[in-house]
Amino acid sequence: MITRFAPSPTGKLHLGGARTALFNFLLARHNGGQFVLRIEDTDTARSKSENVTSILGALQWLGLEWDGQPVFQTARTELYQQYADKLVDQGLAYWCHCSQEKIDATRAQLLAEGQKPRYDRTCRELNLGPAPGATIRFKTPLEGSIGWTDLVKGPIVIDSQELDDLVIFKSDGQPTYNFAVVVDDMTMGITDIIRGDDHVNNTPRQILFYQAFGHPLPAFGHLPMILGADKAPLSKRHGATSVMAFKALGYLPEAIINCLARLGWSHGDQEIFSLDELIKYFDLAHVGKSGAVFNQDKLLSLNAHYIKQTDPAALAEIMWPYLEDKGYTRPAGDMLTKMAKSVQIRGKTAVELADLSEFYLKTRIRSTDYALVRKTLTSQGMEVLKEASEALLHQPDIDHEGFEAILKKLSEKLEISIGAVARPIRLALTGSMASPPLFEIIKILGPETVQSRLLAAGH
RNA sequence: GGUCCCAUCGUCUAGCGGUCUAGGACACCGCCCUCUCACGGCGAAAACAGGGGUUCGAGUCCCCUUGGGACUACCA
Numbered sequence: 001m002i003t004r005f006a007p008s009p010t011g012k013l014h015l016g017g018a019r020t021a022l023f024n025f026l027l028a029r030h031n032g033g034q035f036v037l038r039i040e041d042t043d044t045a046r047s048k049s050e051n052v053t054s055i056l057g058a059l060q061w062l063g064l065e066w067d068g069q070p071v072f073q074t075a076r077t078e079l080y081q082q083y084a085d086k087l088v089d090q091g092l093a094y095w096c097h098c099s100q101e102k103i104d105a106t107r108a109q110l111l112a113e114g115q116k117p118r119y120d121r122t123c124r125e126l127n128l129g130p131a132p133g134a135t136i137r138f139k140t141p142l143e144g145s146i147g148w149t150d151l152v153k154g155p156i157v158i159d160s161q162e163l164d165d166l167v168i169f170k171s172d173g174q175p176t177y178n179f180a181v182v183v184d185d186m187t188m189g190i191t192d193i194i195r196g197d198d199h200v201n202n203t204p205r206q207i208l209f210y211q212a213f214g215h216p217l218p219a220f221g222h223l224p225m226i227l228g229a230d231k232a233p234l235s236k237r238h239g240a241t242s243v244m245a246f247k248a249l250g251y252l253p254e255a256i257i258n259c260l261a262r263l264g265w266s267h268g269d270q271e272i273f274s275l276d277e278l279i280k281y282f283d284l285a286h287v288g289k290s291g292a293v294f295n296q297d298k299l300l301s302l303n304a305h306y307i308k309q310t311d312p313a314a315l316a317e318i319m320w321p322y323l324e325d326k327g328y329t330r331p332a333g334d335m336l337t338k339m340a341k342s343v344q345i346r347g348k349t350a351v352e353l354a355d356l357s358e359f360y361l362k363t364r365i366r367s368t369d370y371a372l373v374r375k376t377l378t379s380q381g382m383e384v385l386k387e388a389s390e391a392l393l394h395q396p397d398i399d400h401e402g403f404e405a406i407l408k409k410l411s412e413k414l415e416i417s418i419g420a421v422a423r424p425i426r427l428a429l430t431g432s433m434a435s436p437p438l439f440e441i442i443k444i445l446g447p448e449t450v451q452s453r454l455l456a457a458g459h
Numbered sequence: 460g461g462u463c464c465c466a467u468c469g470u471c472u473a474g475c476g477g478u479c480u481a482g483g484a485c486a487c488c489g490c491c492c493u494c495u496c497a498c499g500g501c502g503a504a505a506a507c508a509g510g511g512g513u514u515c516g517a518g519u520c521c522c523c524u525u526g527g528g529a530c531u532a533c534c535a
Contacts (some may be wrong), residue, residue, distance in 0.1 A: 008535050036530090039473055041535060100533075114463060118530080151462065161461055162531085170533040177535045201463060201530035224465075224528090231527070258462095258472090262484085266472055288472080293526070295470050298485045308498080345498045385506040407494065422494035434496035 001033030001194050004064070005059075008040040012242040015294060016196065016226045016234055019260040023062045023223060024194045026261075026282035037070035038184055042174055044074070051283035059242040062253045063275055073180055073186065080175035083183045083213070084136050084168055091224075092212045093168060095130060096123040096137045099341035118164045124396070138179075139206065145271065146204040151194070151284045158204045166205055172439035178202055182209040185218060193223045195293070214454030221284050224264055224291045234294055246299075249323065250349030252310070255303035257351035263292045272305065288407070304348040304452035315353070328361045335360075338444045342436040356435075360444060365431040365453050380426035382458055383414060386426050389454040392442065403439035428457030 003024040007017055027036035037056075041047040052070075059066065088092035098119070099219060105303060107117040124139060139318050140163045146156035175183070181202075200222050228238035240246055246256055258273050265288070267273070267281045307315065316336040330336065339357040347353035359365065367373050377385075391406045392398065398406070410421045419442035429441055429450065442450050 006535095010535075040535060046534085096533095103533090111460090114460075152465095156463070158463065164531085167533050172533075174533085176533065181535090196529095197464075200528055204463095223462085227528090229470085233528080262471060264471090270475060271471090271484050288466050293470055294473090296483070298471065301485055306496095306531095343497095347497065404494085419496055426495060430495095432496085436496085438494060 001028060001031045002036060002062070002189050003028040003033065003192050003194060004036045004038055004039050004155070004188065006038040006195075007047075007055050008043060009045065009048055009049060009055060010046040011027070012244060013055045014234070014241045015243065015260065016241075018058070018062060018243050018256070019226060019263060020194065020196060020223060020259060021059060021064050022062070022278075023068075023094065023265070023282075024192075025270075026278050027192060027284065032280045034067040035069055035142050036188060037066045038188065039072045040180075041069050042073045042180060043317075047074075053174050054244065061247065062257055063242065072185065073184065076175065076180075076184070076330040079187065080180055080183050081173075083390060084175065084179070087168070087212055088136060089136065090212075091140050093121045093136050094124060095127075095128040096130055096135050096167075097131055097133075098122055099133070121150075121165055124165060133171045135167045135171050138168050138212070140165050140208060142216055145328070148203065148207060148217065148220055149166055150200075150203075150409075151192070151219055152224075153200070153222055153289055154241060156200065156203075156323075158202070160260070163205060163208070168209075173452050178205050179209060179392050182206045182213075186210070186213065186215050188220055190413050192219045192221065194223060197222050209371070221227075222288070223287065225294045226263055227291045229292060229293060229295075231293075234374050238294075239296075239407070250351035250353070251299065251303050251352070252306045252318070254306045255299060258306075259299045262290045262298075262435040263294065269296060269439075272302075272394060300348050307347060307349075307353070309343075312344060313337045314342040315344060318433050319353040319357070322351055323358065324363065326354065326358060329357075335444070342440050342444060349370070359430045359432065359435070360441075362431070364426065365456065367427060367431045373427070377387065377457065378412065378419075380416065384410065384416075384424045385428055385454050385458045387413070388421075389451060389458075392454075398439050400437070400439050403442065405425045424457070427452070428454050430436055 004262070005017075005021040005024050007013065007021075013301070015023075025035045027033075037059075039052055041052070056070070062314065084093065088095065096119075103119055106120050110225055111117045119137070128134070141160045143375060144160050144258075145157050146160055147155060149155050166178065167176050169175055203220055203222075207217060209379070226234045228234045230238075232397070234241055243256065247253075253273070257275055261273055261278050261282075262271065266286055310318070313334075316339070319340050320336060324330070331339075339360045340353065343353050345357040347356050388406070391410065395402055395406070407418050407421050412417045414421070423433070425438055426433060426435055428444065429435070429438065435441060445453070
């Protein structure tokens with residue numbers, strides 16, 4: 001089995017493309033086959049090499065390793081030419097000298113008469129040769145039907161009268177998409193073509209070409225589209241859609257893979273899948289037939305799950321770039337790991353992790369919420385800070401139990417609730433009312449920083 | 460317009476004729492836990508688009524309607 005992913009480098013790798021790549025990857029790996037890449041760059045006006053780099057980078061980041069070297073269509077023009085010539089020689093295709101204007105005119109006329117707009121096949125039996133501005137058209141059978149059993153949609157049949165005499169070679173000497181794809185898939189030995197729903201209508205045309213070449217048909221499977229919240233196909237206007245944009249937002253590749261896999265595929269009630277598990281369980285039989293709305297909340301929750309799963313040291317590395325962006329210098333030793341661990345269950349993205357742990361690195365804690373400061377650092381609050389500072393001074397290596405005891409003692413001494421004791425300390429230490437547990441913060445920050453922050457807030 | 464595809468909670472989905480008074484997950488709401496925020500635990504609410512068949516029996520099979528979508532290029 002050989003599957004392929006064939007992006008055109010007209011943009012970055014987006015969610016839809018990533019899922020197509022994932023399913024092809026999974027199908028191949030599940031069956032011990034190959035997964036290859038083809039870059040469809042024949043649209044030279046819109047194709048950019050930096051997009052190729054970025055698409056390959058995104059696939060790598062996701063962990064979708066491909067076999068061999070990517071094939072570039074622009075390097076194979078001669079091959080397409082040979083195959084087109086073959087069809088012309090066999091009388092299965094023909095040179096067409098009709099001008100674009102003429103074709104447009106007949107199309108418009110047919111449309112006006114309420115008929116199907118199509119080429120009128122003027123040149124079909126004229127046996128013309130090459131000429132400037134000429135195209136090569138395929139002799140589509142005038143009758144009969146074309147069908148295949150789609151791997152995800154089931155049997156599909158279409159009347160060949162629905163099809164025009166397709167142009168296979170453009171007047172600029174480049175093959176058309178449908179033709180190039182077939183030549184590529186044949187010569188690359190692709191056995192299973194898994195692609196987006198939008199290609200269902202291309203399939204009968206491509207089948208015609210396979211038949212013309214006397215080449216066995218590959219299996220086709222068409223994946224439903226990924227939609228935005230408004231049920232329209234996912235696009236830029238739905239916000240972040242490129243894989244790397246999600247990386248920048250602090251999402252983990254495991255979460256994106258898991259999320260994408262569950263968009264249109266299922267394995268009973270299981271929700272969490274590692275890439276290895278996906279390879280083990282993946283099958284086309286459980287791919288759904290209808291479009292799926294991409295739900296970023298679900299991705300977020302999956303991301304939170306994988307963040308919780310990640311080893312704190314590794315998480316520190318994932319989180320660090322975002323802290324670095326804020327202008328901090330990297331702390332020494334395992335400080336960063338401790339920080340990551342303390343916010344691990346609180347942050348749902350690497351960005352949130354950085355935001356939540358930022359207070360550890362600040363040189364000065366300041367809250368801009370003045371109302372809160374006024375409410376918390378009352379004379380009583382100040383008293384708490386002073387007392388806490390003294391209590392902690394004698395117990396720098398505090399643990400949960402020990403800190404609870406200190407809080408309790410203070411609460412009894414000052415005759416206020418435990419919460420009222422904790423509040424000013426939390427504000428002094430973190431600048432916020434939401435943070436990891438105080439004893440944990442104290443341990444990570446160390447006695448000197450704790451003292452100075454308590455004192456600084458006391459003024 | 461024509462051709463093709465699709466249709467279960469708000470969303471992703473399980474379901475492959477009887478085990479469905481329809482299960483799971485996310486989100487939402489409530490309760491518990493608790494030094495805050497979270498995590499976690501427990502619970503609630505929430506769907507078979509509509510209409511005809513077939514069958515002893517239909518979410519599951521067939522047809523129609525409705526509603527979505529794709530394609531209809533010398534774009535990929």
